[in-house]
Amino acid sequence: MEETIKVGDYIIVQRQNYTKLHKLKGHGTILLGSFNIEMDNCIGERYFDTFQIKNVPNSKRNYTLEKIENLSLVSSNLNVEESGNDNRNIEADDNNQTMSSEEINKMKDEELSSNNIVEKLISNSKTFSTKTGFSQEKYIKKKSKKYCEYIQIRRPSIRLMAQMFYRQDPAKILGIRIDDLSQILTYSNIQSEGTHVLYDSGTSGLMSAALMETIGPNTTGKLIHMHPGNECQKVAFLAMEYPEEQRKRCINVNLYSVLRQFYQGNPGEGDSIEPNEQSSNAENQVTEEPDAKRRKVERPNWQVDNEEACELLKKGVHSIVITAKEHPVNIVDALEPFLLPSRNLVVFSTFKEPLEELYFHLKTKLNYLAVKLSTNFMRNYQVLPERTHPEVNMTNGGYLLTGIKIEQ
Amino acid sequence: MSFNGYKDLIVEGESVILYLTINQFYILEAKTTTLSKKGVVVQNIFQTPYGSLACGDLIGKKYGTKIQLKKGWAYILQPTPEFWTELLPHRTQIIYTPDISMILLCLELKPTSIVIESGTGSGSLSHAIIRKIKPSGHLYTFDFHETRVDIARNEFKEHGLSQYVTVQTRDVCTDGFGKDLEGKADSVFLDLPQPWLAATFTSQVFKRGGGRLCSFSPCVEQVQKMCSALTNLGYQEIQTMEVLQSQFAIQKKKMSILNLDMLKTSNNKETVKNEKEFSNFITSVAPNTLPGHTGYLTLLLFHQHM
Ligand SMILES: C[S@@+](CC[C@H](N)C(=O)[O-])C[C@H]1O[C@@H](n2cnc3c(N)ncnc32)[C@H](O)[C@@H]1O
Numbered sequence: 001m002e003e004t005i006k007v008g009d010y011i012i013v014q015r016q017n018y019t020k021l022h023k024l025k026g027h028g029t030i031l032l033g034s035f036n037i038e039m040d041n042c043i044g045e046r047y048f049d050t051f052q053i054k055n056v057p058n059s060k061r062n063y064t065l066e067k068i069e070n071l072s073l074v075s076s077n078l079n080v081e082e083s084g085n086d087n088r089n090i091e092a093d094d095n096n097q098t099m100s101s102e103e104i105n106k107m108k109d110e111e112l113s114s115n116n117i118v119e120k121l122i123s124n125s126k127t128f129s130t131k132t133g134f135s136q137e138k139y140i141k142k143k144s145k146k147y148c149e150y151i152q153i154r155r156p157s158i159r160l161m162a163q164m165f166y167r168q169d170p171a172k173i174l175g176i177r178i179d180d181l182s183q184i185l186t187y188s189n190i191q192s193e194g195t196h197v198l199y200d201s202g203t204s205g206l207m208s209a210a211l212m213e214t215i216g217p218n219t220t221g222k223l224i225h226m227h228p229g230n231e232c233q234k235v236a237f238l239a240m241e242y243p244e245e246q247r248k249r250c251i252n253v254n255l256y257s258v259l260r261q262f263y264q265g266n267p268g269e270g271d272s273i274e275p276n277e278q279s280s281n282a283e284n285q286v287t288e289e290p291d292a293k294r295r296k297v298e299r300p301n302w303q304v305d306n307e308e309a310c311e312l313l314k315k316g317v318h319s320i321v322i323t324a325k326e327h328p329v330n331i332v333d334a335l336e337p338f339l340l341p342s343r344n345l346v347v348f349s350t351f352k353e354p355l356e357e358l359y360f361h362l363k364t365k366l367n368y369l370a371v372k373l374s375t376n377f378m379r380n381y382q383v384l385p386e387r388t389h390p391e392v393n394m395t396n397g398g399y400l401l402t403g404i405k406i407e408q
Numbered sequence: 409m410s411f412n413g414y415k416d417l418i419v420e421g422e423s424v425i426l427y428l429t430i431n432q433f434y435i436l437e438a439k440t441t442t443l444s445k446k447g448v449v450v451q452n453i454f455q456t457p458y459g460s461l462a463c464g465d466l467i468g469k470k471y472g473t474k475i476q477l478k479k480g481w482a483y484i485l486q487p488t489p490e491f492w493t494e495l496l497p498h499r500t501q502i503i504y505t506p507d508i509s510m511i512l513l514c515l516e517l518k519p520t521s522i523v524i525e526s527g528t529g530s531g532s533l534s535h536a537i538i539r540k541i542k543p544s545g546h547l548y549t550f551d552f553h554e555t556r557v558d559i560a561r562n563e564f565k566e567h568g569l570s571q572y573v574t575v576q577t578r579d580v581c582t583d584g585f586g587k588d589l590e591g592k593a594d595s596v597f598l599d600l601p602q603p604w605l606a607a608t609f610t611s612q613v614f615k616r617g618g619g620r621l622c623s624f625s626p627c628v629e630q631v632q633k634m635c636s637a638l639t640n641l642g643y644q645e646i647q648t649m650e651v652l653q654s655q656f657a658i659q660k661k662k663m664s665i666l667n668l669d670m671l672k673t674s675n676n677k678e679t680v681k682n683e684k685e686f687s688n689f690i691t692s693v694a695p696n697t698l699p700g701h702t703g704y705l706t707l708l709l710f711h712q713h714m
Binding site for chain 1: 470471472481484485508513519542601647650651653654655662689706711
């Protein structure tokens with residue numbers, strides 16, 4: 001993989017624990033918290049490099065990047081002397097800090113590295129030395145978070161994006177937590193070969209990206225990615241920058257339109273307008289301009305894709321994954337006839353109840369065995385000498401229903 | 409061959425899942441004959457609660473179809489790494505699918521990845537790794553227990569996976585992973601009692617640019633030792649987590665509704681008895697006992713500029 005950061009790359013900008021996906025443009029800016037940052041200085045540098053966010057002189061809100069050559073300055077721990085035994089003498093009041101916020105801001109403008117800022121804050125804090133070692137560390141963490149002005153640039157990966165979207169807003173990926181995603185990928189038994197079907201009503205492209213990564217470059221596997229709108233969500237898919245041959249094996253089709261084509265054949269003459277059953281979510285969309293002249297002679301792209309998908313569906317598919325906002329029963333009914341015997345169905349939902357209904361539907365109306373409904377408990381840990389414990393906050397995942405198709 | 413890709417029909421010699429119920433499923437070989445304990449060629453008969461099965465009869469049958477046994481039906485399925493994890497003959501403690509899934513995703517494995525694993529153990533994780541990295545990737549797996557190595561190597565062969573995996577006998581804590589693998593790996597996975605001893609050899613094996621490491625340990629003391637060892641070796645972005653799965657039993661329930669309003673008036677005592685009302689509902693019940701701990705997954709990044 002190319003190591004140099006180039007214009008046009010999708011990058012992940014990481015500031016402390018916060019990450020953001022960004023498409024790098026020449027003379028572009030990114031908004032990170034209160035920082036409006038000009039990104040040009042990272043172009044030509046390498047992935048994993050660390051940059052300091054520096055104030056542009058004479059401008060309050062604009063910042064620029066400066067590459068950090070000596071990383072040890074950033075990660076070096078602050079040396080803290082004197083810590084109290086416990087917190088009994090500390091009062092909870094805001095006056096413990098003797099520096100005013102103007103002074104602190106001024107310090108920031110003077111381009112002090114954030115470690116310096118935190119050190120200054122410590123030496124001007126009346127209570128710091130009376131805090132216990134543990135609370136001192138907490139204080140440092142809190143303050144360096146506030147004043148830390150370093151970012152690192154990473155190349156997107158499925159893992160990073162799954163964590164990023166979930167942290168930003170689980171709704172962006174239908175509440176699919178990373179452990180849910182990991183299990184969707186194993187229980188579907190998806191491999192580098194075969195044809196696979198995904199119905200995804202909107203995970204910012206994360207699901208199609210993850211399945212296409214599993215299918216891999218220069219393999220024979222194909223993905224029929226069905227979506228409810230005019231265009232599928234695809235930021236995460238684009239961010240993975242798969243080679244063209246791999247990208248092409250992900251066939252994006254509208255669920256209604258492909259099923260209509262499958263059962264009713266090609267739409268008649270003059271009928272060739274993409275059906276608009278459901279307007280899609282406006283976010284994250286790249287709309288293709290229909291070329292009026294070519295349209296007359298050639299079939300539109302969506303129709304070519306539909307035909308290719310229908311050909312594959314006729315032969316049967318090797319896995320079906322459904323990550324839907326809508327009730328899963330009808331979707332399963334419509335798609336599962338394409339699933340080959342001995343192949344796996346995986347349905348994710350943020351809610352348990354629709355999957356309970358689907359469970360009985362699969363057991364009584366359809367031919368499935370090993371039908372299971374599960375959920376996960378996932379916990380992250382802080383591991384430090386003498387201070388290992390589960391992290392203070394936990395999250396909720398969703399529910400997975402899995403089953404294996406059989407032939408009666 | 410039956411673990412490699414998707415197959416329609418059962419070919420002689422393949423492993424096949426025989427599925428009776430959610431708690432009764434088995435793995436057997438579609439072979440007409442087999443060797444008895446005394447080394448004599450005998451007919452390959454598999455005993456099930458529904459009667460015996462002549463395994464040779466499965467050859468040519470379609471995966472996913474029903475077969476008749478004396479006392480009931482069974483289904484024949486193509487094996488998957490998930491089935492294998494549940495059915496393999498245990499030589500060691502093994503890693504189960506919820507942890508395996510997380511390991512595969514967090515090591516960022518793809519069909520081109522070069523992966524190093526130790527110890528091989530019972531090969532539970534190895535099968536899932538191989539599915540994820542074939543056809544262009546490769547798994548190098550090490551165990552210092554000669555017999556386990558032999559059994560695993562043989563299983564990979566029977567499962568049609570030999571071309572994607574190299575199994576070697578080696579004490580990775582004293583001898584590392586060998587000269588040949590220096591600068592070759594994308595990812596390293598360790599499931600060892602003292603992973604920090606092997607950790608010292610890991611930084612050499614990564615491709616230029618670095619890679620990812622995951623260590624699985626049941627005890628928190630192991631995790632602590634491992635984390636400080638890896639930090640000293642220059643690993644970054646330490647993340648430790650645990651994943652536990654619970655499966656629900658989904659049930660249709662019926663609850664009687666008592667009509668107590670009737671008691672407020674003195675007449676029609678009979679209707680109180682006769683008019684029983686019910687509420688029907690679906691519910692999922694978590695099992696009484698469920699996995700409370702498997703192990704801690706520690707994930708790290710090793711990075712160096714090219
Ligand atoms: C718990 S088992 C691994 C199970 C495996 N992950 C699985 O899912 O089947 C641990 C294995 O590590 C092996 N082992 C322990 N110390 C070792 C060492 N120093 N070098 C190589 N293998 C070692 C043991 O022989 C044992 O088979």
